[in-house]
Amino acid sequence: MRRPSTRWLTLYARSRQVPASLAAALIATVATWSLTRGAGSDDPRTRILLLTSVVAAAAVGLSGQDRALDRTAAIRWAPRRAAHVLLIGMLAGALLLAFLTAGDEPVRAGTLLRNSAGSAGLAAIGAALWGGQYAWTLPFGWCAAALFVPSTDSVTSQVTTWLIQPSGTTAADWTALVLAVGGGLFYALAGPRR
DSSP: OOOHHHHHHHHHHHHTTHHHHHHHHHHHHHHHHHHSTTSOTTOHHHHHHHHHHHHHHHHGGGSOSOHHHHHHOSSOHHHHHHHHHHHHHHHHHHHHHHHHHHTTOOOOHHHHHHHHHHHHHHHHHHHHHHOGGGTTHHHHHHHHHHHHSOOOSSHHHHHHTTTTSOTTOHHHHHHHHHHHHHHHHHHHHHOSOO
8 A cells, every 4th residue: 555645746746747747858858869969079059958858848747737726735835846846957957967978978067957957947937927838938948048149258148148158157157046046936936827
């Protein structure tokens, strides 16, 4: 017989489409890897493309299928929502780490952690503003901006292109931190858009 905590976790995972999101994240990882095999090992565009695709696939599960049930549940949602955003960031970071390790690319832990956390925070903000089905839009939009906006030494450029900035860039690190913490708190307290 299952313990109640295991049963709750299974039900939560099903209601948040976690199995489908995980499958989509794995497919996105393989697809990105196969499409970018010829890219240089120091090309950050490959990494942020993979990271964004994984976060976008996992972000769909940030809202449940029954909003009324979520509102009336007799549980504290804020810690569960915060944990869900944290797990999305960890999943994205783990898949990116596996991708880089498999390709014998150098792994920069600071950049990996920063980009994973910031992208998960963006997805959380998207879920709070537009619901889980559109939570992917902010990570995707910021990825597009980072890829196409010219990177200069200005603070505005470093904030806009924080995903491709090297670890230790103050403006990029602070941008990711604000997005991760602010987005996680905003989503945990407000929940997905109804």
